[in-house]
Amino acid sequence: INVAYLARHDDAKMAAEQNETLSSVENGTLAPDTLYVVWGDGKLFETAVANKPADTFAGQVDGFSVLAPGWSGCTDSCGAIAADPTR
Structure with a gap:
């Protein structure tokens, strides 16, 4: 979660940010100005949904699992496929 390539970074701060983001996704306390792309962890995405x-x-957008707070935009014309919350 929150991957970046940096010349210098603080491992402790990076871990804290990752844990905070993970907790937000798991608990549904998503920042309204952030697009979340959940990579490779089906369980995490199921929990988030x-x-x-x-x-x-x-849902899925171009093969990526996406959470978009406050977004009620297109789902058919833009190729997005809503997740089934019953899964």
């Missing part, structure tokens, strides 16, 4: 706020899009 189950706990997401009602106004958050969760």
Whole structure:
């Protein structure tokens, strides 16, 4: 989660940021100005879908698992496929 390539970084701060983001995704306390791309962890995405706020899009966009807080935009014309919250 939150991957970046940096010349210098603080491992402790990076770990703290990753843990905070992971907790936000798991608990559904998503930042409204952030697009979340959940990479490779099906369980995490399932948990995120189950706990997401009602106004958050969760689904597949171009093969990526995406959480988009406050997004109620297109799902058909832009190729997004909404996640099935019953899975």
